[in-house]
Amino acid sequence: MAIFNLNINGKSQQVDADPNTPMLWVLRDHLDLVGTKFGCGIAQCGACTIHMDGNAVRSCQLPVSSAQDSQITTIEGLSEAGDHPVQKAWMEHDVPQCGYCQAGQIMTAAALLQQNPNPSEEEIENAMNGNICRCGTYTRIKAAVITASQNL
Amino acid sequence: MTNSNGKLNRRSFLKVSALAGGGMMLSFNLLAGCKPNSEETLGLPKEWFRLNGFIKVGENGLVTLMSPNPEGGQNIKTSMPLIVAEELDADWTKVVVEQAPLDTDNFTRQFIGGSQAIRTGWTVLRTAGATARHLLIQAAAQTWKVEASEITTEPGFLVHKSSGKKAHFGEMASLAATLPVPEEVPLKEISQFRLIGKSHKNVEAKNIVTGKPLFGIDYKKAGMLYAMIIHPPAHGMKLKSFDGAAAKNLPGVRDIFQIKSHQDDYERTFFDTTSFTDLVAIVGNSTWEVMNAKKAVRVEWEPFSTYEEKRDWGGRKENRTIPGQLESEPEQRLKMAESSKKARTVRKDGDPESAFISAAKVIERTYNGPFLAHNCMEPMNFFAHVQGDKVDCAGPLQKPELTEQALSSRLEIPVENISIEMTRLGGGYGRRSYAHWLIEAAVISQKVNAPVKLIYTREDDMTGGIYRPMYQATYRAALDKDNNLIGFHVNAGGLVEPPLYANRFPAGAVEHYWAEEWTVPSNITVGSFRAPRSNFIAAAEQSFLDEVAEAAGKDPIDFRLELLQKAKDKPVGENNDYDAERFSKVLELLKEKANWGQAPTGISRGVSAYFCHNSYAAQVVDLKVKNGQVEVEKVIQAVDCGLVVNPDAAKNLCEGAAIDGIGTALFGELKFENGVPDRSNFDRYRMIRMTEAPKAIETYFVENQLDPTGLGEPAYPPVFAALANALYQATGKRLYDQPFAKQLEDLS
Numbered sequence: 061m062a063i064f065n066l067n068i069n070g071k072s073q074q075v076d077a078d079p080n081t082p083m084l085w086v087l088r089d090h091l092d093l094v095g096t097k098f099g100c101g102i103a104q105c106g107a108c109t110i111h112m113d114g115n116a117v118r119s120c121q122l123p124v125s126s127a128q129d130s131q132i133t134t135i136e137g138l139s140e141a142g143d144h145p146v147q148k149a150w151m152e153h154d155v156p157q158c159g160y161c162q163a164g165q166i167m168t169a170a171a172l173l174q175q176n177p178n179p180s181e182e183e184i185e186n187a188m189n190g191n192i193c194r195c196g197t198y199t200r201i202k203a204a205v206i207t208a209s210q211n212l
Numbered sequence: 213m214t215n216s217n218g219k220l221n222r223r224s225f226l227k228v229s230a231l232a233g234g235g236m237m238l239s240f241n242l243l244a245g246c247k248p249n250s251e252e253t254l255g256l257p258k259e260w261f262r263l264n265g266f267i268k269v270g271e272n273g274l275v276t277l278m279s280p281n282p283e284g285g286q287n288i289k290t291s292m293p294l295i296v297a298e299e300l301d302a303d304w305t306k307v308v309v310e311q312a313p314l315d316t317d318n319f320t321r322q323f324i325g326g327s328q329a330i331r332t333g334w335t336v337l338r339t340a341g342a343t344a345r346h347l348l349i350q351a352a353a354q355t356w357k358v359e360a361s362e363i364t365t366e367p368g369f370l371v372h373k374s375s376g377k378k379a380h381f382g383e384m385a386s387l388a389a390t391l392p393v394p395e396e397v398p399l400k401e402i403s404q405f406r407l408i409g410k411s412h413k414n415v416e417a418k419n420i421v422t423g424k425p426l427f428g429i430d431y432k433k434a435g436m437l438y439a440m441i442i443h444p445p446a447h448g449m450k451l452k453s454f455d456g457a458a459a460k461n462l463p464g465v466r467d468i469f470q471i472k473s474h475q476d477d478y479e480r481t482f483f484d485t486t487s488f489t490d491l492v493a494i495v496g497n498s499t500w501e502v503m504n505a506k507k508a509v510r511v512e513w514e515p516f517s518t519y520e521e522k523r524d525w526g527g528r529k530e531n532r533t534i535p536g537q538l539e540s541e542p543e544q545r546l547k548m549a550e551s552s553k554k555a556r557t558v559r560k561d562g563d564p565e566s567a568f569i570s571a572a573k574v575i576e577r578t579y580n581g582p583f584l585a586h587n588c589m590e591p592m593n594f595f596a597h598v599q600g601d602k603v604d605c606a607g608p609l610q611k612p613e614l615t616e617q618a619l620s621s622r623l624e625i626p627v628e629n630i631s632i633e634m635t636r637l638g639g640g641y642g643r644r645s646y647a648h649w650l651i652e653a654a655v656i657s658q659k660v661n662a663p664v665k666l667i668y669t670r671e672d673d674m675t676g677g678i679y680r681p682m683y684q685a686t687y688r689a690a691l692d693k694d695n696n697l698i699g700f701h702v703n704a705g706g707l708v709e710p711p712l713y714a715n716r717f718p719a720g721a722v723e724h725y726w727a728e729e730w731t732v733p734s735n736i737t738v739g740s741f742r743a744p745r746s747n748f749i750a751a752a753e754q755s756f757l758d759e760v761a762e763a764a765g766k767d768p769i770d771f772r773l774e775l776l777q778k779a780k781d782k783p784v785g786e787n788n789d790y791d792a793e794r795f796s797k798v799l800e801l802l803k804e805k806a807n808w809g810q811a812p813t814g815i816s817r818g819v820s821a822y823f824c825h826n827s828y829a830a831q832v833v834d835l836k837v838k839n840g841q842v843e844v845e846k847v848i849q850a851v852d853c854g855l856v857v858n859p860d861a862a863k864n865l866c867e868g869a870a871i872d873g874i875g876t877a878l879f880g881e882l883k884f885e886n887g888v889p890d891r892s893n894f895d896r897y898r899m900i901r902m903t904e905a906p907k908a909i910e911t912y913f914v915e916n917q918l919d920p921t922g923l924g925e926p927a928y929p930p931v932f933a934a935l936a937n938a939l940y941q942a943t944g945k946r947l948y949d950q951p952f953a954k955q956l957e958d959l960s
Contacts, residue, residue, distance in 0.1 A: 078500065078504075089498040090498070094430040096423070098667075099590075099670070104894035136423050147421040154413050154860055154861065155864075157286075157865065157868055158636070158638050158640075159420035159426070159636065160588075160590045160638030163420075196871030197864065197867070198871055199906065199907075200864065
C-alpha cells in the first residue's frame with residue numbers, strides 16, 4: 061500500500077492503495093465515483109473510459125501509480141451541471157436504454173470532439189468503435205455525437 | 213371520459229383499491245429517481261398524500277408516481293408512470309418517478325420477461341390513475357359544494373367551469389386520500405389522451421449521462437465488504453477442495469470459504485437454474501484486493517456423476533437427469549443428430565406424408581444456432597445484508613418475487629423478513645432472471661455477518677452458464693406443380709430446450725403441416741435469452757421461407773402475403789396463435805415504406821417477418837458485401853405492437869433489437885471443449901460495434917388503437933433472417949449456420 065496524490069475532476073485527492081490498483085477501482089471503491097463502469101477488465105468494452113490529460117483512456121488498465129501527475133476527469137466531472145454539449149446531445153436524442161455503457165461512450169465522444177470538433181461520420185465510427193453498447197444504441201450515439209459537434 | 217371500464221380486471225382493480233387506505237409510506241429518494249426539473253419547479257412538498265400504491269400527491273401539487281417493475285433499458289420507468297399520469301391527468305412536468313421495491317402486497321407482476329409489462333399493466337396502471345383522479349374530483353366537489361360530474365381536469369388541475377373555481381391536485385390531495393375508493397371507475401377514450409402516443413424523454417436520462425449511482429454494482433452501504441466467487445472451470449465439474457491459506461494473507465482479504473447456493477434436496481422452480489451450486493467465496497475490503505486474492509486461491513475440481521435435479525415447472529413436477537460428462541461440441545452435434553430422429557410430434561394437420569410424396573418439388577434445409585452468452589454490460593452482482601432472521605438485498609434482477617422465494621428457502625427465513633430493492637439493470641436479456649448470485653451474496657453475508665456486495669468478473673459471468681440453448685431445425689417444404697405450398701414440415705430441437713412454436717405461422721396457412729421437436733440432455737445450463745426460442749426459430753423459418761419463395765418463383769413478401777391470405781380465408785387447424793390480418797398489415801406497411809422491389813443501386817436486400825410476444829415485426833435489411841465484410845446500409849422495420857405508448861422510446865427499443873440481432877447473427881457464438889467454454893471475455897466473444905452497425909434504421913408502427921402488446925423482444929428475432937436473406941442476394945450463398953461472419957470471410 062502507498063499514498064497517492066491524485067487530481068480528479070479538478071480536486072486534489074489522496075488515496076492509500078496498492079500501486080497496481082487500476083484507477084477504475086480507485087474511483088469506484090476508494091473515492092465513491094461510481095459513474096465509471098466495470099465492464100470487462102481487459103480494455104475491450106470502453107465502459108470504464110475516463111480522461112487523462114484530455115485523452116480517453118481505459119481506467120481498468122491504468123494503475124493508480126501512473127495517474128499521479130495527470131489531470132483525471134470522470135463522467136462526474138465532465139461538466140458541473142450535466143450540460144456538456146455531449147451530455148445535452150445524449151438527452152436530446154434520448155440515447156440510453158439500459159444506460160450502463162453510456163458514461164464510457166460519452167467520455168470517448170467528449171475526448172474525440174475536444175481533439176476533432178468536426179469529425180466525419182467515419183471518424184466518429186472509428187473513435188467510438190472501442191465502446192460496446194449491448195442494447196444497440198449505436199445509431200443514436202452517432203447522431204448525438206454529430207449534434208454535439210454542431211453545438212460545441 | 214365516457215368509456216365505462218368494461219374490460220377491467222376485477223382482481224387487479226381490487227388490488228389497486230386496497231391500497232388507498234393502507235397509508236404505507238415507501239422510502240422516497242429524489243436523487244435515485246427524479247425526473248429533471250419537476251422538483252426544481254415546485255420544490256419538495258411538506259407532506260405527501262397517498263392516493264393508492266402508485267400515486268402520492270404533495271400539498272404543493274408535485275406528484276410522485278411509483279414505477280412498479282424493474283428497469284433494464286425497456287424504458288419502463290418512463291412508460292409505466294406515463295400511463296398512470298395519463299388517467300390521473302397529471303402535469304407530466306410536475307411528476308417525479310420513483311422505483312418501487314419488491315412489494316407483493318401492492319403490486320403484481322413486478323418482473324422483466326416476455327415483453328409483457330405494458331400489455332399486462334395497461335389496465336392496472338390506467339385504473340390506478342383514474343381512481344386517484346376520481347378521488348381528487350370527489351374531494352373538489354365536497355370542498356366546492358358542487359356536483360362531481362361538473363368538475364373536469366386539466367393537467368394537474370381540477371376545474372369547475374361554471375363557478376370559475378380551479379385548484380391544483382395538491383390542494384385537494386389531503387381530503388382525497390380519506391375518501392372511499394370507487395367500485396368502478398371510467399377510463400379515458402383514446403382520443404382524450406394527452407400524454408400517451410406522444411414522445412417523452414427517459415426520466416432517468418440526466419442521471420445516466422451524469423454518472424449517478426443507479427446500478428446494482430454502484431450500491432454501497434457503510435461497513436460493506438466486497439465478495440467474489442470462484443466457480444468450476446468446466447461444466448460437468450464440481451468443487452473437490454480448496455486451499456485459501458496463501459490468498460488469505462494478501463492485503464485486504466477478510467475470509468475465504470465454501471458456500472452452497474441451494475440445499476441438495478431443493479426442488480427448483482423456473483428460474484432457479486445455476487450451473488454450479490458449490491463455490492469458493494472470497495471476501496475483502498475492496499474489489500481489487502478480492503480480485504487479486506481470487507487468483508491466489510488454489511482449487512481442485514473433479515467431474516461430477518450423473519444426478520437427478522428436482523424441478524417444479526409451475527406445478528408440473530419433473531426429475532431432470534443432469535448427465536455427468538465433460539462435453540465437447542462435436543459430440544453435442546452427434547447427439548443432436550440422433551435425437552432429431554426420435555422427435556415428438558407437437559402438431560399435425562392434414563396428411564403431410566402424402567403431400568411430400570405427391571409434391572412436384574421438395575426443398576429441405578437444416579439450420580444451426582450456437583450457444584450464446586447474454587453479456588449484459590453490467591456484470592452480475594448483488595448486495596445483501598443478513599442480520600439474524602432479517603435480510604436486506606439490493607441489486608439488478610428480473611424476477612425478484614421468485615428469487616425471494618428461493619432465498620427464503622435457502623436461508624430458512626420467511627419472505628416477510630426479506631426486502632429486495634430493485635436497482636436499475638445494466639442489461640438483462642434473460643440473464644438476470646436467474647439470480648443465483650443474490651442467494652450467493654446473502655449466504656456470504658450471513659457467514660461474515662456483514663453487508664456484502666458480490667461482483668462477478670466478466671469471465672465469471674461468461675463462463676458461468678445459463679446460455680441461449682444450442683439449436684437445430686430442419687425444414688421441408690412441398691410445392692405442387694403450380695408452385696403452391698402444400699406441405700410443410702419442421703423438426704426442431706435443442707440442447708437442452710427446443711426452439712419450436714408449433715402454432716405460429718406458417719401453421720394455419722398450409723394444408724398439410726407437421727411440427728416435431730426434441731431435446732438433448734446436458735449439464736450445460738441454458739435459459740431465457742431475449743425472445744426465447746423465437747430468437748432462433750424465426751431466423752431458421754424466415755430464411756427457409758425465402759428459399760421456398762424463390763423455388764416457387766415468387767416474390768418473398770407476396771409469397772408470405774399469399775399464405776397469410778389463406779390463413780385469413782380458410783385457416784387450417786386450430787390454435788393458430790397469430791392474427792393473419794395484423795401480420796399481413798405489417799408486411800404491407802413494410803413493403804410500402806421500403807419501396808420494396810426498388811432496391812437502391814448496388815444494394816442487396818432481404819426481408820423477414822415474425823410474430824412473438826403478441827406483436828408483429830417485419831424488416832428489410834439493405835446491405836453491401838465487400839471483401840467478405842458486411843456493410844449494413846439500412847434497416848427498415850414495421851411493427852404492430854398495438855397502441856404505442858411512448859413512440860420515440862419505442863423506436864429506440866426496436867432500433868436496438870435490430871442492431872443486437874444483426875450483431876448476434878454475425879458474431880454471436882460460444883462452444884465447449886471438455887466442458888470448458890471457448891471464450892470468456894470480449895476479446896474473443898465478438899460483440900457488434902459501431903462500425904458494424906447499420907448506418908440508418910427506420911422504424912414504422914402500424915397505427916391502431918388496440919391495447920398495447922410486447923415491444924422489448926419482437927423486433928429481435930426476425931432481423932437475423934432479413935440479414936441472411938440479404939446476404940444471399942449479395943453473395944449468392946445461403947447461410948444456414950450462425951454466426952454468419954466467419955462464413956462470409958471464408959467466401960471471400
